[in-house]
Amino acid sequence: MHPLRPAAGFLLAVLALASADAGARTVYRCVQGGTVSLATAPEPGSKCTAKEIDDNAVSTPNLWGSMGVFSGTLYEREQDGQKVYSTRNLPGSTPYLKFTVQTPPGEPAHPGLGKVGKPRLDRYPSEFKAAARQTGVDDAWLRAVAHAESDFDAKALSPKGAMGVMQLMPEVAKEYGVADPYSSAQSINAGARHLRALMHRYKGDLTLVAAAYNAGIGTVSRYGGVPPYAETQEYVSKVTALYELYLRALGRKQVPERPAL
Numbered sequence: 001m002h003p004l005r006p007a008a009g010f011l012l013a014v015l016a017l018a019s020a021d022a023g024a025r026t027v028y029r030c031v032q033g034g035t036v037s038l039a040t041a042p043e044p045g046s047k048c049t050a051k052e053i054d055d056n057a058v059s060t061p062n063l064w065g066s067m068g069v070f071s072g073t074l075y076e077r078e079q080d081g082q083k084v085y086s087t088r089n090l091p092g093s094t095p096y097l098k099f100t101v102q103t104p105p106g107e108p109a110h111p112g113l114g115k116v117g118k119p120r121l122d123r124y125p126s127e128f129k130a131a132a133r134q135t136g137v138d139d140a141w142l143r144a145v146a147h148a149e150s151d152f153d154a155k156a157l158s159p160k161g162a163m164g165v166m167q168l169m170p171e172v173a174k175e176y177g178v179a180d181p182y183s184s185a186q187s188i189n190a191g192a193r194h195l196r197a198l199m200h201r202y203k204g205d206l207t208l209v210a211a212a213y214n215a216g217i218g219t220v221s222r223y224g225g226v227p228p229y230a231e232t233q234e235y236v237s238k239v240t241a242l243y244e245l246y247l248r249a250l251g252r253k254q255v256p257e258r259p260a261l
Contacts, residue, residue, distance in 0.1 A: 027051050030088065036228045039086035041079055046088070047224075073098050119143070119242075119249035123152040124165070127185045131192035137199065140250055141206070142192055144242035145213065148235060154184045166191025206243070210236045 028039045030046035042048040075086055075093035085096060123146075132139040149167040150156035162169050164187035173181045176190035195209060201217070202208040211226040212219075214235040219227050226236060 025052060030086075031223055032088070037086055037088035039084065039088070041082070041084040041086075043086055043088060043090060044079075117147075117151075119245045120147065120152060121246075121249055124184050124188060127188045130185075131188045134189070135192040135196045137192045137195050140246035140252065141243055142188065142195065143246045144239050145191065145195065145210070146188065147242050147246075148239045154182055154187070163187070166194075168194075206240070207236055210239045 026040075027050075028042050028048040029051055030037045030039055030043045030048040032043065032046035037043065037046070039048070072087050073089070073095050074097040075089055076083060076096040077086070077090060077093040078084075086093070121143075123143075128139050128142050128146075131137070132142055146152055146165050149162075150165050152165060154165050156165070156167060157163055158167060160169070163173065163181035165184050166187045168176075168178065168181050168187060168190055170181075172194055173190060176193050178186045178190045180186055195213065198209040198212050198217075199206075202212070207226060208220060211232055215227050215229060215232045219232075226233060
């Protein structure tokens with residue numbers, strides 16, 4: 001087995017060179033079960049997209065997405081009579097190279113907002129109760145999302161344009177007929193209706209609801225689950241933890257099990 005290498009570029013270079021004997025510099029970005037892998041051939045059971053690597057490029061592209069720092073192994077195996085390489089441990093694989101990758105951090109949707117802290121039941125109690133009563137969405141869940149999104153700041157504005165207590169994107173605010181996204185009552189009501197729609201779509205799976213609220217429905221669909229973005233995974237964990245805190249703060253002792261990411 002080769003020694004540990006720290007650079008993502010080295011890993012991509014190995015993958016590109018491994019595919020050179022076929023006359024192409026192609027790396028496949030494969031998604032399966034919400035996880036991303038890179039390979040020199042499409043992986044069985046994964047949804048793979050071919051990415052061309054420029055032979056003359058000084059730096060290689062980031063194909064992982066924003067996933068923070070992580071370590072893994074490049075595996076070698078036989079597929080269709082040829083040697084192929086993949087960062088996913090598929091049947092018949094043997095370890096070829098260990099690596100550590102640091103991906104670009106990406107732009108957080110809500111920088112500095114939504115730190116986990118003590119429950120704040122004093123923030124807009126009538127608005128949350130009214131929205132919960134109207135939509136059937138749990139009051140504790142609404143508060144958890146608002147806490148994570150804006151820390152209950154009605155004037156919050158993210159670099160990506162999300163606004164108000166529930167950090168509604170302009171298209172979401174428009175969809176739910178919000179005239180003033182900085183109105184706490186309108187923001188909470190629209191946020192509750194949006195969460196109700198997501199809960200219907202994902203059959204009550206709060207992990208997917210939180211992921212879609214943060215990253216968008218299209219992203220969750222593309223990855224078939226929680227996307228492999230550090231921000232979204234941290235967001236889901238944060239909202240889940242806050243939900244438990246608000247359930248207790250509201251005097252409800254039945255705390256749901258935390259779904260696995």
